[in-house]
Amino acid sequence: MGNVKEARSPLILHNAFLVTMDPAARVFRDGALVVVGDRIQALGPSAQILRDFSHLAAAESIVDLGSRFLLPGFVNTHVHTSQQLARGIADDVDLKTWLHERIWPYESRMTEDSYLSTLLCGIELIHSGVTCFAEAGGQHVSGMARAVKELGLRACLTQSTMDTGDGLPENWSASSTDDCIQSQKELYKKHHNTADGRIRVWFGLRQIMNATDQLLLKTRDVAEELKTGIHMHVAEIPYENQLVMNTRKINHGTVTYLEKIGLLRSNLLAAHSVWINEEEIKFFSKAGVKVSHCPAAAMRMLGFAPVKEMLEAGICVSLGTDGAPSNNRMSIVDEMYLASLINKGREAYMNGQTNPTALPAVAILEMVTINGAKSVLWDNEIGSLEVGKKADMIVVNPFSWTMVPLHDRISSLVYCMRTENIDSVMCNGQWIMKDHKILNVNEEEVTSLAMQASDDLLRRAGIYLPKRMNYL
Numbered sequence: 001m002g003n004v005k006e007a008r009s010p011l012i013l014h015n016a017f018l019v020t021m022d023p024a025a026r027v028f029r030d031g032a033l034v035v036v037g038d039r040i041q042a043l044g045p046s047a048q049i050l051r052d053f054s055h056l057a058a059a060e061s062i063v064d065l066g067s068r069f070l071l072p073g074f075v076n077t078h079v080h081t082s083q084q085l086a087r088g089i090a091d092d093v094d095l096k097t098w099l100h101e102r103i104w105p106y107e108s109r110m111t112e113d114s115y116l117s118t119l120l121c122g123i124e125l126i127h128s129g130v131t132c133f134a135e136a137g138g139q140h141v142s143g144m145a146r147a148v149k150e151l152g153l154r155a156c157l158t159q160s161t162m163d164t165g166d167g168l169p170e171n172w173s174a175s176s177t178d179d180c181i182q183s184q185k186e187l188y189k190k191h192h193n194t195a196d197g198r199i200r201v202w203f204g205l206r207q208i209m210n211a212t213d214q215l216l217l218k219t220r221d222v223a224e225e226l227k228t229g230i231h232m233h234v235a236e237i238p239y240e241n242q243l244v245m246n247t248r249k250i251n252h253g254t255v256t257y258l259e260k261i262g263l264l265r266s267n268l269l270a271a272h273s274v275w276i277n278e279e280e281i282k283f284f285s286k287a288g289v290k291v292s293h294c295p296a297a298a299m300r301m302l303g304f305a306p307v308k309e310m311l312e313a314g315i316c317v318s319l320g321t322d323g324a325p326s327n328n329r330m331s332i333v334d335e336m337y338l339a340s341l342i343n344k345g346r347e348a349y350m351n352g353q354t355n356p357t358a359l360p361a362v363a364i365l366e367m368v369t370i371n372g373a374k375s376v377l378w379d380n381e382i383g384s385l386e387v388g389k390k391a392d393m394i395v396v397n398p399f400s401w402t403m404v405p406l407h408d409r410i411s412s413l414v415y416c417m418r419t420e421n422i423d424s425v426m427c428n429g430q431w432i433m434k435d436h437k438i439l440n441v442n443e444e445e446v447t448s449l450a451m452q453a454s455d456d457l458l459r460r461a462g463i464y465l466p467k468r469m470n471y472l
């Protein structure tokens, strides 16, 4: 494939099954798309595009995709990049052990490892077709920003922020409210709109149990002033709702409380939102709050989120992988498949019978593209293939045992596609993976450095995993 940077001419990708995900849901059976710089200059039927543009392009920049699929890049709206080195440290343990004995000791000892952790995570994201992600809130945002810049990805980065909390490790007390706000303002100043505009900085609220009212409200006001988003874990477990009811004197959980204090706004991205009732769904819908549904993590630790009901209420629901210790697989492709199956099966738990029509393929594709873009407040530039939008896209090769015979090409993207079917990924007009090869960082080197850094970090954190079998 041609590289637009080298060729310095329009890049024309033609002979593609082009799924635009635009408002008219257009799909070109034999489509073509023109990239100039970092944007989509034109798209349409191959014959027309070649007629109008091929004289402007160098021969090596006219690329025949051989009927492969061309789609918008996927958006992963909830991922903890700094937890990637913790993959496998908390499998099959209860929630208390998960948090107090594994995750908090790990995160509190993390230093510059955040850079390597994000590189490793980013490699997995790119392989699964992700061009943009929303960091859920982690440690050392500057390390994340450096990694995102190098990988060539697009991201909304967020610091994990807590100004109160029980059970934190001794070396890791919550910061003061002012420090939480100040450090995020500094990160915003330093990194927002950097890396050719690929990096944005958001504000973070880890969860309501680690946030005073003062922090909640200041975060709301500063994010509004800076015109950026807020990423927060919301209504994850029944205990959280119960605690909010007890301590904040309210008749239901987190969402009801956030509504009461005026935190629900259209720039709030609420992760998980599993334990949310009918009235709270209406609060979200009315305020335009976005929801990141993370099916694997929900099944492992949280429960069944009312995704069908939220979509029916007009809420923008997108998909996330959550972090490696909650899921292990950072492939958004796996989440697409799981989201559909889990929400079909959930109906059996609700109504005594599964509902195979729940969350159909098109809904899932919307969740991972245009809804993802809306969730990260970037849909004016990404989330669909449209003239004038940024050239963030993926090439899928469906001609392998995983996907043939392709009777229903759209549904095959949700029910058959594997991460391995994704051949190439472009972000901001630049290929960042071509023919399965990550272009901007050395994948083998990152993998080996990450193995070492992860061992060192676990030793520093005093995390020792019990042996499950008879090791000889």
Ligand SMILES: [Zn+2]
Pocket (backbone or CB within 6 Å): 078, 080, 136, 233, 271, 322, 323
């Ligand atoms: Zn999370």
